[in-house]
Amino acid sequence: xxxxxxxxxxxxxxxxxxxxxxxxxxxxxxxxxxxxxxxxxxxxxxxxxxxxxxxxxxxxxxxxxxxxxxxxxxxxxxxxxxxxxxxxxxxxxxxxxxxxxxxxxxxxxxxxxxxxxxxxxxxxxxxxxxxxxxxxxxxxxxxxxxxxxxxxxxxxxxxxxxxxxxxxxxxxxxxxxxxxxxxxxxxxxxxxxxxxxxxxxxxxxxxxxxxxxxxxxxxxxxxxxxxxxxxxxxxxxxxxxxxxxxx
Ligand SMILES: [Zn+2]
Ligand SMILES: [Zn+2]
Numbered sequence: 001x002x003x004x005x006x007x008x009x010x011x012x013x014x015x016x017x018x019x020x021x022x023x024x025x026x027x028x029x030x031x032x033x034x035x036x037x038x039x040x041x042x043x044x045x046x047x048x049x050x051x052x053x054x055x056x057x058x059x060x061x062x063x064x065x066x067x068x069x070x071x072x073x074x075x076x077x078x079x080x081x082x083x084x085x086x087x088x089x090x091x092x093x094x095x096x097x098x099x100x101x102x103x104x105x106x107x108x109x110x111x112x113x114x115x116x117x118x119x120x121x122x123x124x125x126x127x128x129x130x131x132x133x134x135x136x137x138x139x140x141x142x143x144x145x146x147x148x149x150x151x152x153x154x155x156x157x158x159x160x161x162x163x164x165x166x167x168x169x170x171x172x173x174x175x176x177x178x179x180x181x182x183x184x185x186x187x188x189x190x191x192x193x194x195x196x197x198x199x200x201x202x203x204x205x206x207x208x209x210x211x212x213x214x215x216x217x218x219x220x221x222x223x224x225x226x227x228x229x230x231x232x233x234x235x236x237x238x239x240x241x242x243x244x245x246x247x
Contacts (some may be wrong), residue, residue, distance in 0.1 A: 035234055056124055198214075
C-alpha cells in the first residue's frame, strides 16, 4: 500500500479512538458525571488520551464546564458567537490552551479532580505521552508512516474537536431552545458529539441521540461497556419535553 494511504487509514483509526475517548471519558464521565466507568476501562481511556492527545483531563473538564456556564456569551472559552465561526474552527487549540492554563478556572471548575499518583507519574506529562505514542508508531510502521500518521491525526483531531465547538454552535438544527446545533453528519464523525443542541438541552444525559435517526456511536460504546460490566449509566436520556424551535 502507498505510504500515504496506509498513513491516512491508520491516522483515521487513531483519531476516531481519540474522539471516542474524549466524548466518553472527558465529556460524559468526568465533565458531566452522566456515567461511571469501571477501573479497567477508566485506565484504558486515560492511557489512550495521554498517548493520542496530550490533554490533561482536569484542564479539559474546567474549560468545558466553563463553556456550559457561559454558553455563547462573554466568558465562553470558545464561542463562535463571541469570536466568530472561522476563528473557533481554526484557532480552537489556541483558545483551549489559553483557558486551560487559567489556574482560577481550574480551581473553580475542576476542584473535584485533584491529581492522583498516576497523574503525577504519567498523565500530567503530555509530551511524554505523545512521545511514547509516536515511538510506538515508529517501531510498528517506520519513520515515514509514523511522521505522516502523527501529522494527519493531529490535524484531524484538532479540526474535529474545533468543529463541535464552531459548527456545533453555528450551523444545523436547533430543536431545543439553546444556541447549539444538531448535525447528524458531524455526529457520525465525532462519536455523537455533533448532536450538540441535544447535549446543551440535557447536559447530564449519557446519550446524545434522542431520535432513532440520530447516530451516537459514543452511546453504542457505552452500552457495550455496560454489558461487560465496565460502565454504570446514571441518566441515559432525559424525560422528553416537546422540542421548541427557535429561529
Ligand atoms: Zn457547546
Ligand atoms: Zn458538555
